Amino acid sequence: MIRLNDKWFRLVGIPAMALLGNWIFYDEINRQHNQQVWIDWIFSLLEVSLLWTQARYGILRARRRYPTLSETRQRILYQVVWFLAVTACLRLLTTFIYDVTMFWGYSYTPIRYVYNVAVGFFCIIPIAAIYEGMYLYRQWTVTYYEAQELKKINLQTQLESLKEQVKPHFLFNSLNTLQGLVMEDEKELAVAFIINLSQVYRYLLQSNEQVLIPLSKELDFIRAYVDLLKTRYEQGLTLEVNVASDVLDYALPPLTLQMLVENAVKHNRISTRSPLTIRIYSDAAHNLLVVNNLQRKQTVIPSNQMGLANISAKYRLLNQPDIVIHQTDTIFQVSVPLLQHVQS
Structure with a gap:
């Protein structure tokens, strides 16, 4: 079974992404509506956790379906389609809930819906890039050392055979x-x-x-x-x-x-x-x-x-x-x- 050894990555990455994303994308509008910083950060933390979890699940599915180094293109394409579809759905859903309930004290225009979806993509891209980069590096390392080991066994076979003859x-x-x-x-x-x-x-x-x-x-x-x-x-x-x-x-x-x-x-x-x-x-x-x-x-x-x-x-x-x-x-x-x- 494929597992991701990313406990510390998530423990550090999710709070950091929530804090940084909230500050970069929503600090101005939060100030305009006098929102309390700690409430903004808590909800940002929940949303980033949700996005991270779905992205992580998509990455696992992609690796199960296309695990090898030669299938990198198919694996990345699968992840891109997954991220686009699921991230858009989650961001549209949360934005709709905020809009209907007037949770933040204001309604959302259509451009704000698009903006929130785009923010979700900007959060997912670095996460996916880091996961895939680490995966490719591990695969390349394993492939390289296996190739070296195979050459070594081949050479040993040839030498043993020559010695025998x-x-x-x-x-x-x-x-x-x-x-x-x-x-x-x-x-x-x-x-x-x-x-x-x-x-x-x-x-x-x-x-x-x-x-x-x-x-x-x-x-x-x-x-x-x-x-x-x-x-x-x-x-x-x-x-x-x-x-x-x-x-x-x-x-x-x-x-x-x-x-x-x-x-x-x-x-x-x-x-x-x-x-x-x-x-x-x-x-x-x-x-x-x-x-x-x-x-x-x-x-x-x-x-x-x-x-x-x-x-x-x-x-x-x-x-x-x-x-x-x-x-x-x-x-x-x-x-x-x-x-x-x-x-x-």
Whole structure:
């Protein structure tokens, strides 16, 4: 629920606005009719309290309907319409009551009605400007620090991924595989291996500065990455991709699929007799599902869940729905929301 932490603002602002407004707009006419200052100030205090309360309510409604920084224009327009309508009604009503009852000892001309409505607007404008200014500043601050945090997580992901790939055993296995292909005169396979290896590293470096990446590029990368893994696991590892063409331009955080595939490979037995199958497909709700059959290793590998936590943190900072993890005795599934279209 949206709340306004404005207790002290109201305690100081309402009396000050009542005193200042009464002095600027009504001091002359009050003197002409010999009105007592303290009575003028008390009624001015009541009227300002009423105006402030309705303005505050309108601000809360606007923030509930248009809460984000990108909706600032709609929020301000909503508030302007609210202030114009409600302030005019309240000021016309109070002026009519004073006029009919002759409360101040004189009747009101039409120009005085207009004048009182205008005074109400002049009182509301600074109040609304201060509230909106404070709200925009807080939103900008939150957005700025969330963006910095997202960059930090992205950088951490890239560094961790690079660290994982350049470990001595990975390089040794890659070079050893390449040597075997060359010695066996498998030139085409050797060339394909080198292309996939370069593609993997190029993607890791190029996606370093991006918050989101098109799904089509992420899929190209994951195919190259799995092809590298298959040089080690051969027929023991299978990748199946069935993604609708209308979501290929949708986006997701870089290396999301790499972390999910790496998670599946790390925690499951892989062999020709017991192949690990990783399926990547989309659903009608524009989610990307990554599913693998479960065949846990007998020796449990310690895991800090950093991969899944990292993906979840990115979606949270992007103000998007979180990933959904579903596990049974036979499968492990992660549903990843695809975000709106981005330029490729």
